Amino acid sequence: MRIVKTGLAALAATVALTAAAHAVEVKKRAEAPGTPESVWAIVGDFCAIKDWHPAVADCEQFEEGGETFRTLTLGDGGKIKEKLTKTGDTSYSYEIIESPLPVKNYSATLEIDEDDEENAVEIEWEAEFDAADGVEEAKAVEVITGIFKDGVKGIRKKAKAADEAQ
Secondary structure, three states, rough: HHHHHHHHHHHHHHHHHHOOOOOOOEEEEEEEEHHHHHHHHHOOOOOOOOHHHOOOOEEEEEEEOOOEEEEEEOOOOOOEEEEEEEOOEEEEEEEEEEEOOOOEEEEEEEEEEEEOOOOOOEEEEEEEEEOOOOOOOHHHHHHHHHHHHHHHHHHHHHHHHHHHHO
């Protein structure tokens, strides 16, 4: 009987560790007017986020050890350091290195792709992360979802203005 109890305790501990170690995924998709190239011209520069995300007051891009980083200064003075990990024709991926956000192990991709609609693109911003220590997972998801929602809204606004100017 003791062996069964020990085995069950070990199994329960393994399940608890596995459940605690899973990453949360948040995705935001939206449509915007324009072509992938025209919308990418708005968002594609790694520091262009300061021009379309309402929470970002400034962005400084720099190189460190052959890697590209950016430091975002938020409207409230907070700072987020991010590392560019991959680039494509109309996408980039990055990781948060330091941040006041309630997340850890954060990696994300922002991508602009063709849409089925004529003169429209699909904006897709997705991230995987864990809630920071002492933070409820639901709170971390709420914060990142809000950031993505505001960011995509900013991209759509810029894309619409650019499309109307043509």
